[in-house]
Amino acid sequence: MPENRPSPARPRRLPVANQAALPRPTEVVLHRPTRLNRSLRVLRQNPLGAFGLMLILLLVVVGLLAPMLAPYGTNEFAGLPGQAPTMDFPFGTDKFGQDVFSRVIRGARISLQVGFIAVALGTLAGLLIGAWSGFKGGVVDVVAQRMVDTAIAFPQILFLLVIVRVMGPSMRNVIIAIAILIIPSVARIVRSAALVERNNLYIEAARAMGASDGRILLRHIVPNVAPIAIVVATTLLGGAILAEASLSFLGLGIPPPNPSWGNDINVARTTFPINVSAALFPGLAISLTVLGFNLLGDALRDIFDPRLRGR
């Protein structure tokens, strides 16, 4: 892992009352790297993270352009069922004679959609709950923390199964279930950041100027702890996509005719005669997606918050 270098110290202005009275120092031209240059350097120092980012960008493009890229229609009967890969069907065909390649491409769209929306919702809620709980302290904090403890103790897959079973399997409900699952992990980390943040002098200053709790929370605490929440969210995206795939595999996720990778593996498993390629490729797609998010998440965590490393 590359060493974490401290960022070059910025020149600070001297706290002098009348700066104009001082003789101006000779202008020193510093070559401050541009934003783009800096980003490129960060990428070079984290080749694995850069690779993860590329994987995800590729998948996002595939997901967005899915209808154009897929050679066959959504539930089109394309050829004989259960074929091994050929020129016409690079990933073979499934038990209904659909082109696995097209389904994998369309699956990217659904997977990413579920992952991004669920994590965005869950992170937003976790951010607000965590910041509030850390900022307010006292009873609010104790109650929120015990709820977080409870949620973390709850076996995840069972929680998802129960929620989706109760609400009925649909894309919306899968998103809600995964979002709820994410809240406690975000809330816990944001809370500890907010605990540190609330002791800063500028919070006291804001309070002295008569700012209300709500204003301090939303204008000062939340923006300052948000970067941590975003890093955590990235590390959770892979898990969210895995969760959707697992639910779909168990028949409680995205309802069947839709192209979901988890679903397709389940269909391939119960096909006879067995056609390995129909199970192999959707799984590879899941693995690459999750790998991309994991690599990117690890890199972001290393860059932004070395304290979180290894957790």
Add this chain to the structure above:
Amino acid sequence: MGRYVIRRLAMAAMILWFISMIVFVLLRIGPGDPALLQQGINATPERIAQVNKEMGLDDPYVVQYLNWIKGMLTLDLGRSALTQTDTTDEFMERFPISLQLMVMTLVWTVVIGIPFGIVSAAKRNSAGDYTVRLFAILALSVPGFWVATLVLIIPVQQWGYAPPLDRQASLFSEPWANLRQFGPPSLVLALGPIASVMRLTRSSLLEVLRADYVRTARAKGLNERVIVLRHALKNSLIPVITVLGLLMGGLLGGSVIVESIFNLRGLGQFVYRAILQKDFNVAQTLVMYTAGVAVLLNLAVDLVYSLFDPRIRYA
């Protein structure tokens, strides 16, 4: 120490109570009527009412909740709403299967994860280290159910081989058949934990190797092998033990998928079926049991941890 233990026990009790309420309420909202599921769509309303009465499903929720808690505390788990089999009996029948699966998974995790983690840290930035780290990040990205599916279907397609899935082989009378049944699922289940333990052992050992007392040991000329294995390892394993406890708690849930794929008649498969069929009595008890074991494991790990490392108690 006493106060710390009491506080932790109270917290665990509170969490268990929260979970029991959540499970109880969650399973009762939403569509699906167990009596209707049991009797079929053509059942008369009278029959449904009678079945509800027999199963206690027309009692007020408070009574149902208290009866459920009482049943769990007295080890009387009631009857399945669907199959009418005694839940306690079925639980006892399935428990050893899940236990064996978990123990084997734990063994793989410790036997593979820790040594490779040590090698990875001791030979930092070597080819071996990179291999271990690459394996770990891949293993954490690959869905278990996919690996399980491939492990089952590839041998069938290539060699026409399938592990015996139709019935459960006993470990004692047919050990070979039993291991053929449990080997693949336990390895698949161990994949994630192995990767986590490898990474954690590595990072934790690397941290300890930077400590002053390790430098002292080096300065007095001990060889590296003795330093790593005798001095550094012990301290670096404390966080690993904690995480092993957490991972085991998670395994109970993880076994849901693997048991279903490999057709092992364990608790995971049981709870999955119960949730799918909205079999309240069984589902609520099993979810509660799974969560309970996870909470207690967590508690046990924390207490053991505070024994090892007194700093924790005051944190």
